[in-house]
Amino acid sequence: MNAPLLQVERVGxxxxxxxxxxxxxxxxxxxxxxxxxxxxxxxKSTLVNCICGTLHNEDGSVTFAGEKIDGFAAHERTRxxxxxxxxxxxxxxxxxxxxxxxxxxxxxxxxxxxxHLSAAEIDDRCMELLALVALDGKARHNPRDLTxxxxxxxxxxxxxxxxxxxxxxxxxxxxxxxxxxxxxVKLLIRLxxxxxxxxxxxxxxxxxxAFSQRLAVLVSGKKIADGAPDDVIKDKDxxxxxxxx
Amino acid sequence: MRTPVFVLIQLVLATLFYLxxxxxxxDYLFFAGYTVLQFIILSTAWNILGGYCGYVNFGSAGFFxxxxxxxxxxxxxxxxxxxIFPASILPxxxxxxxxxxxxxxxxxGIMAGLVGLGTGYLTLRLRGVxxxxxxxxxxxxxxxxxxxxxxxxxxxxxxxxxPNTVPVIGPYIQYLFILMLLMTIIALTTARLIxxxxxxxxxxxxxDDELAAxxxxxxxxxxxxVATVISGALMGMAGAPFPFYIGYTEPGSVFDLGxxxxxxxxxxxxxxxxxxxxxxxxxxxxTMQQVAxxxxxxxxxxxxxxxxxxxxxxxxxxxxxxLWQGWFGKRSKP
Amino acid sequence: xxxxLLLNAIIAGLLLGGFYAAVTVGISISFGMxxxxxxxxxxxxxxxxxxxxxxxxxxxxxxxxxxxxxxxxFYLLGAGIYQIFYVSFEKRGQDSLRGLAFxxxxxxxxxxxxxxxxGVDYRSVDASYIxxxxxxxxxxxxxxxxVPCVTSLIMFAGLQIFLGRTFIGRAVMAVSQDxxxxxxxxVDPTRIKRIxxxxxxxxxxxxxxxxxxxxxxxxxxxxxxxxxxxAICVLGGLGSLPGTLIAALLLGVIESxxxxxxxxxxxxxxxxxxxxxxxxxxxxxxxxR
Numbered sequence: 001m002n003a004p005l006l007q008v009e010r011v012g013x014x015x016x017x018x019x020x021x022x023x024x025x026x027x028x029x030x031x032x033x034x035x036x037x038x039x040x041x042x043x044k045s046t047l048v049n050c051i052c053g054t055l056h057n058e059d060g061s062v063t064f065a066g067e068k069i070d071g072f073a074a075h076e077r078t079r080x081x082x083x084x085x086x087x088x089x090x091x092x093x094x095x096x097x098x099x100x101x102x103x104x105x106x107x108x109x110x111x112x113x114x115x116h117l118s119a120a121e122i123d124d125r126c127m128e129l130l131a132l133v134a135l136d137g138k139a140r141h142n143p144r145d146l147t148x149x150x151x152x153x154x155x156x157x158x159x160x161x162x163x164x165x166x167x168x169x170x171x172x173x174x175x176x177x178x179x180x181x182x183x184x185v186k187l188l189i190r191l192x193x194x195x196x197x198x199x200x201x202x203x204x205x206x207x208x209x210a211f212s213q214r215l216a217v218l219v220s221g222k223k224i225a226d227g228a229p230d231d232v233i234k235d236k237d238x239x240x241x242x243x244x245x
Numbered sequence: 246m247r248t249p250v251f252v253l254i255q256l257v258l259a260t261l262f263y264l265x266x267x268x269x270x271x272d273y274l275f276f277a278g279y280t281v282l283q284f285i286i287l288s289t290a291w292n293i294l295g296g297y298c299g300y301v302n303f304g305s306a307g308f309f310x311x312x313x314x315x316x317x318x319x320x321x322x323x324x325x326x327x328x329i330f331p332a333s334i335l336p337x338x339x340x341x342x343x344x345x346x347x348x349x350x351x352x353x354g355i356m357a358g359l360v361g362l363g364t365g366y367l368t369l370r371l372r373g374v375x376x377x378x379x380x381x382x383x384x385x386x387x388x389x390x391x392x393x394x395x396x397x398x399x400x401x402x403x404x405x406x407x408p409n410t411v412p413v414i415g416p417y418i419q420y421l422f423i424l425m426l427l428m429t430i431i432a433l434t435t436a437r438l439i440x441x442x443x444x445x446x447x448x449x450x451x452x453d454d455e456l457a458a459x460x461x462x463x464x465x466x467x468x469x470x471v472a473t474v475i476s477g478a479l480m481g482m483a484g485a486p487f488p489f490y491i492g493y494t495e496p497g498s499v500f501d502l503g504x505x506x507x508x509x510x511x512x513x514x515x516x517x518x519x520x521x522x523x524x525x526x527x528x529x530x531x532t533m534q535q536v537a538x539x540x541x542x543x544x545x546x547x548x549x550x551x552x553x554x555x556x557x558x559x560x561x562x563x564x565x566x567x568l569w570q571g572w573f574g575k576r577s578k579p
Numbered sequence: 580x581x582x583x584l585l586l587n588a589i590i591a592g593l594l595l596g597g598f599y600a601a602v603t604v605g606i607s608i609s610f611g612m613x614x615x616x617x618x619x620x621x622x623x624x625x626x627x628x629x630x631x632x633x634x635x636x637x638x639x640x641x642x643x644x645x646x647x648x649x650x651x652x653f654y655l656l657g658a659g660i661y662q663i664f665y666v667s668f669e670k671r672g673q674d675s676l677r678g679l680a681f682x683x684x685x686x687x688x689x690x691x692x693x694x695x696x697x698g699v700d701y702r703s704v705d706a707s708y709i710x711x712x713x714x715x716x717x718x719x720x721x722x723x724x725x726v727p728c729v730t731s732l733i734m735f736a737g738l739q740i741f742l743g744r745t746f747i748g749r750a751v752m753a754v755s756q757d758x759x760x761x762x763x764x765x766v767d768p769t770r771i772k773r774i775x776x777x778x779x780x781x782x783x784x785x786x787x788x789x790x791x792x793x794x795x796x797x798x799x800x801x802x803x804x805x806x807x808x809x810a811i812c813v814l815g816g817l818g819s820l821p822g823t824l825i826a827a828l829l830l831g832v833i834e835s836x837x838x839x840x841x842x843x844x845x846x847x848x849x850x851x852x853x854x855x856x857x858x859x860x861x862x863x864x865x866x867x868r
Binding site: 506 | 862
């Protein structure tokens with residue numbers, strides 16, 4: 001049995017007196033497609049932030065690819081192969097779309113492999129990634145000129161540019177139309193088929209059900225369910241959390 | 246244009262400028278020109294951390310002073326090494342001292358860079374606001390230290406008496422002017438190199454969105470420290486010749502608030518995204534202040550700078566460069 | 580060690596600390612609660628000092644009375660400045676660089692204008708109680724420090740009550756924590772912030788009068804206080820008024836003792852030293868949230 005790619009053990013996070021995460025255990029196998037759902041304020045984004053190093057968890061530990069990453073800065077975790085997209089897209093507004101993609105290519109891929117990537121190589125990979133998300137036409141545009149779904153795609157493309165082993169897509173589909181949601185789900189499945197393990201955090205249930213091989217549920221900072229999607233959505237605690245018993 | 250060409254063009258322009266001033270035969274022009282060059286170096290240095298990375302340094306006077314007082318310190322040693330060094334190493338000391346100004350400049354740069362490193366290490370992990378306040382703190386702490394340090398004159402001040410003339414060039418002020426010209430070229434070239442390099446990309450991500458930068462693998466703390474060290478070192482280098490320029494160095498003139506305001510106003514008014522912005526701001530505002538000092542008063546000149554700062558920051562945040570690009574509809578550089 | 584010297588240094592420090600609390604409370608509101616880095620705050624305090632000076636010198640009115648009369652004007656000034664700040668920076672989502680530069684510019688312009696108008700001679704005020712002291716056994720309470728301290732503490736207590744008990748006060752405390760919730764209660768966060776900022780500048784009027792009672796002023800005195808203000812704010816913990824008071828008293832005492840035994844020229848280094856130390860060791864301060 002292979003060790004999981006990501007192991008979250010008894011992770012806890014408090015903000016003053018408020019307990020945002022309460023002893024969370026989560027394991028993600030390599031190549032898996034995990035869905036993570038839960039009501040607003042349940043701690044999903046806090047968990048992502050703790051895994052990625054943006055926040056520091058007081059309790060528990062996070063192990064990635066066999067290495068404990070608890071003291072590691074966020075950029076070090078990205079270089080190890082842990083990438084995330086942000087819930088509200090955060091493109092670099094003073095740069096073009098293409099330049100946004102170049103950043104992780106320069107600072108993660110080139111730094112990781114130790115060998116210097118030439119400008120031409122970076123440009124090539126950049127256009128490849130943009131083509132993957134159908135943004136190559138807008139390579140020289142400013143992110144300001146992008147539509148909602150295009151911003152989300154840029155956000156995902158930038159995360160993928162870091163050549164991660166694990167990608168956490170944080171509510172990448174909020175506010176999108178039906179066909180746009182399908183678009184993003186197809187993109188994520190395509191990325192998974194290329195070998196990237198993916199955790200999808202979402203509210204849109206049909207996207208989650210279409211995508212996930214396994215489903216975990218967070219409510220009020222605690223994980224209350226973890227298993228096959230069809231079983232989880234019938235679990236009475238889960239139903240209770242969403243509909244209220 | 247490639248960097249060597251850029252440097253060459255600057256050398257040519259600088260030479261022409263120097264020869265032009267020499268032709269006019271009025272030493273005042275060199276004194277005035279020195280202050281403008283000083284401002285160009287200081288604002289360019291400030292902009293590396295402020296404009297490129299988005300971290301405000303209110304303590305430019307502090308870094309400038311480190312440079313100036315390194316000079317005073319080394320000069321004072323050089324004046325009477327027999328009072329300071331034990332007999333065993335005195336011959337060596339007497340051979341080294343007094344140090345030539347260019348060496349002092351390098352040492353000053355190193356000192357200022359180290360202080361920048363230390364300050365940055367303490368405060369750059371916090372929000373940018375705290376860094377800004379810490380730089381303010383730094384300037385005041387340094388001033389307090391200097392005022393209480395009698396070896397460099399304390400509050401009484403120190404005299405630095407350079408030779409009147411220098412071989413080949415002539416008046417000493419022209420020698421200092423040439424040194425400043427060279428430092429200006431170094432500062433501008435450094436800024437431009439950074440802008441166009443991968444380091445510059447990293448700086449820009451820090452300015453735009455530090456959290457996203459980290460997520461992309463940018464080592465933000467390390468880069469911020471690099472920026473602080475380069476910026477601080479350049480400011481220290483700009484300050485090193487100052488005691489030789491004015492002759493009498495006392496804390497009030499070195500820690501003058503005008504330095505803090507000018508080094509912030511010039512890049513913000515000129516434009517922060519490019520090496521050309523601080524240059525434009527420094528030349529315009531520096532010249533204006535020289536004119537004001539001679540015609541009305543230097544206080545009024547500073548007042549105008551302050552008002553322009555507030556005005557531009559509110560109404561034209563991208564500075565003169567931004568206005569220029571807006572009027573002529575230029576696309577931003579790729 | 581001379582015990583009565585130490586005791587009096589501590590008392591002077593406590594009195595000074597009370598005054599420092601009044602000086603800092605404006606920033607506790609603008610920076611601690613509204614997240615607006617108004618480093619120009621000391622300039623408004625000095626402005627208050629000079630206004631107290633002019634009226635006192637020409638009409639003999641007590642400086643504190645002058646500052647109370649000037650409160651509405653300072654409030655309006657604060658509200659106006661916030662509006663400019665909001666439209667120019669917060670609304671545009673501008674980086675904090677320009678916001679900081681804006682306030683720095685205001686600080687600077689105010690100081691230079693005061694220099695041009697009043698020159699660099701020290702100015703002080705005349706009031707009947709300055710010069711006399713209240714003596715209780717070996718303890719000495721100079722009135723020129725006691726009156727500002729008591730006034731400051733009254734203002735401080737008033738603000739604490741306002742923030743805790745009135746609707747607008749609680750809205751101010753809420754606006755930094757949850758502007759959305761505020762909007763859902765049909766309260767415009769921008770209006771609340773404007774009111775709060777206006778109040779923060781109004782405190783400068785009173786603090787300025789207290790300042791010029793304690794010591795003679797020149798325009799650059801404001802800059803001496805930047806360090807103290809932020810040191811107290813950070814040490815006390817942002818947004819915590821009780822924390823501000825404790826930190827202010829602490830700073831006052833430390834400064835006073837340093838001054839008495841090592842000389843006054845080290846005073847500025849004390850506050851900045853404390854600031855740097857706090858930032859390095861415990862950035863959230865003593866009572867910070």
